[in-house]
């Protein structure tokens with residue numbers, strides 16, 4: 126069965142010291158009881174080696190926000206999937222809309238990244254989602270189907286190791302959330318494309334997270350949808366109380 130997951134994406138926030146404090150605080154907040162979902166924090170690269178040993182691995186998984194599309198070598202400033210894995214991190218966000226928009230990441234690059242992540246034992250959290258003009262033109266299904274081609278090159282076995290995250294760009298950091306009905310509609314569509322590409326069993330077992338202005342106040346309604354298996358959280362992952370509030374949406 127697919128898992129319910131709440132994953133944080135810290136983006137380019139927090140110094141190393143602040144990040145360590147945030148991870149410690151979350152670890153303490155989850156110490157008393159086991160969350161009713163998998164919890165993942167995706168941090169800047171430089172935090173990974175410090176954060177992984179200080180969180181309880183039974184409750185909190187740690188991931189990177191990106192990795193290189195090359196294995197190793199003369200790529201100044203890049204961080205490979207093997208380097209991420211060597212910190213103890215288990216996950217990596219790939220294809221985030223900010224990477225697509227500001228760093229020119231396309232399907233070909235993302236396929237390479239996903240393959241390298243998997244080859245190094247990392248679980249990709251693969252992001253897809255349309256911009257506002259595409260939503261207004263009712264092109265969201267077309268857009269996500271095209272973005273999914275980067276992972277639909279994988280074998281069923283490898284695809285089954287991936288987590289998907291639907292993040293409408295117009296909802297990221299804007300305070301504008303997709304309605305529960307909008308989220309359910311497109312998540313169900315995404316799942317139907319997995320049935321078409323692989324089969325019903327693979328589709329049934331794939332976790333599809335929602336991201337975009339998810340908060341403690343709207344998480345429960347969003348996660349109650351049958352095809353929404355949790356969230357990928359930006360701003361609200363930067364405060365323990367907010368992130369815990371979203372995790373608790375699976376408790377009630």
Ligand code: 13P
Pocket residue numbers: 134221292296297298299300336337338339357358359360361
């Ligand atoms: P916000 O939760 O800040 O809207 O960000 C969502 C996101 O981009 C997570 O990857």
